[in-house]
Amino acid sequence: MQGDLLAQLDGMLVVSCQAESRMPLDAPEHIAAIARSVILGGAAGVRIEGVANIDAVRRRTGVPIIGLIKARRADTEIYITPTLANVASIIEAGADIVALDATNRPRPTDLEAMFGAIAAKGRLSMGDVSTLDEGKRAIDAGASLISTTMAGYTPYSNQQRGPDFQLMGQLAGAGLPFVAEGRIWTPQEAVRCFELGARFIVVGGAITRPDAITRGFVDLVASWSADPQLKRNKS
Ligand SMILES: CC(=O)N[C@H](C=O)[C@@H](O)[C@H](O)[C@H](O)COP(=O)(O)O
Numbered sequence: 001m002q003g004d005l006l007a008q009l010d011g012m013l014v015v016s017c018q019a020e021s022r023m024p025l026d027a028p029e030h031i032a033a034i035a036r037s038v039i040l041g042g043a044a045g046v047r048i049e050g051v052a053n054i055d056a057v058r059r060r061t062g063v064p065i066i067g068l069i070k071a072r073r074a075d076t077e078i079y080i081t082p083t084l085a086n087v088a089s090i091i092e093a094g095a096d097i098v099a100l101d102a103t104n105r106p107r108p109t110d111l112e113a114m115f116g117a118i119a120a121k122g123r124l125s126m127g128d129v130s131t132l133d134e135g136k137r138a139i140d141a142g143a144s145l146i147s148t149t150m151a152g153y154t155p156y157s158n159q160q161r162g163p164d165f166q167l168m169g170q171l172a173g174a175g176l177p178f179v180a181e182g183r184i185w186t187p188q189e190a191v192r193c194f195e196l197g198a199r200f201i202v203v204g205g206a207i208t209r210p211d212a213i214t215r216g217f218v219d220l221v222a223s224w225s226a227d228p229q230l231k232r233n234k235s
Helices: 002-009 028-040 051-060 084-093 111-120 132-140 165-173 187-195 210-226 228-234
Strands: 013-017 045-049 065-068 097-101 124-128 145-147 178-181 201-203
Touching (some): 002 124, 028 045, 045 051, 051 065, 084 111, 165 178
Parallel strands (some): 013 201, 124 145, 145 178
16 A cells, blocks of 8 residues: 555655645635645645645545644754654544654654654655755654755755755665655756656645745846846847
């Protein structure tokens, strides 16, 4: 069953359907509608945050769900699925794969216990990492897969605007089963991830965040309007 699930996702596009809290799309029925839309477009799976959203998407779709809970806490910087209680809720809500922060920062529960609890329930786990060392450590601790999700979001990882292709090359070189995720904004970048050895890719904002997509257009339009040279070249 787990092998089937991975075979279903191999070489495919998974779309992360998330809305920041208090954004207009931040409601389970909206997230489910986005999920159904991206599936119509060919997404092989979805990545969904929060119990109510996972539940709403599970009821309306049959594709694999990567589930996570974002929970900010005062005692740790880990915010993607920090606790065993989060793992239990995600599985209860119907996720097939549980994603969690697998960076080397101090955490409430150790990685072996987190990945062990997911495996004990017959689900796959995805360790969200930011460096090669974290990828190795997550696989050693029992992760089914690792994802480049956290690259650029820890102070010690590569800080850049685009996807972390360097990290992908390192993970592939070490023979680790990795998923490419984080700041993939164009189909060309998506193809590059596969060329570097990604099992599958996860794209979020470029597809499911209308505010961020609009901002990209607005910024370009604004710089064109403000630049007399560009305007002159046009006329
Ligand atoms: C770092 C972090 O918290 N990443 C989150 C993980 O679930 C999401 O906010 C991202 O949207 C997701 O990883 C997809 O990435 P992008 O939206 O860049 O395609």
